[in-house]
Amino acid sequence: MTRTTQPAESAPNAIIAIPVRNEIERIEACLRAIDVQVGLAPGSLGLVLFLNNCTDGTDALVTRLVPTLSIPARVESEDFSGAHAGWARRRAMDAAAAWLGDAGIILSTDADSRVPPNWVARNRAAIEAGADAVAGRVELDAAE
Numbered sequence: 001m002t003r004t005t006q007p008a009e010s011a012p013n014a015i016i017a018i019p020v021r022n023e024i025e026r027i028e029a030c031l032r033a034i035d036v037q038v039g040l041a042p043g044s045l046g047l048v049l050f051l052n053n054c055t056d057g058t059d060a061l062v063t064r065l066v067p068t069l070s071i072p073a074r075v076e077s078e079d080f081s082g083a084h085a086g087w088a089r090r091r092a093m094d095a096a097a098a099w100l101g102d103a104g105i106i107l108s109t110d111a112d113s114r115v116p117p118n119w120v121a122r123n124r125a126a127i128e129a130g131a132d133a134v135a136g137r138v139e140l141d142a143a144e
Contacts, residue, residue: 012046012072013104014120017096019088020049022056023111028065033114035069039121046099047073049111050092052083058111074099113138 016034020027034047047069051059059077066073076095080087089108096106107123109115119136126134 011043012100013044014040014124015046015048015096015100015104015106016120017048017089017092017106017108018050018111019085019092020051020058020062020111021053021083021088022058024056024058024061026112027058027061029114030109030111031062031065031069033117033119035071036117037115037120038117040124045071045120046096047071048092048096048099049073049075050088050095051075051077052088052091053079 018030023030031047037045049062049066051062054077062075066075074095076091078091093106093108100106105124105127107120109119123134123136
């Protein structure tokens with residue numbers, strides 16, 4: 001199932017792809033962090049959430065949160081008994097690539113993470129400077 005929160009004519013040139021499974025406690029912080037990205041042209045960023053095998057209410061929370069975001073978002077959902085993290089990330093990235101078309105960048109993070117406000121802009125700058133791929137550092141949350 002695919003749900004889109006913005007008109008189909010939205011054509012971002014960067015899309016964040018996130019696999020999501022049972023992240024009811026962290027998905028809101030993740031989405032809020034993505035929604036406050038700075039240094040980007042309006043309309044240039046999109047979001048794909050691939051919900052897989054959610055059993056804790058994450059899907060209902062995402063349904064409530066996504067319409068409040070300022071960026072276009074597409075939500076896909078699938079239950080698959082053979083699912084694993086790599087499969088889910090690939091499905092999220094495939095959905096991002098299908099939306100993106102032939103030009104642009106795909107970024108991926110985890111549903112339990114909070115990216116900094118300049119995360120997309122810094123990744124885009126590295127790619128525009130010639131990097132084929134960009135990886136970042138993960139800092140653990142001291143509260144956890």
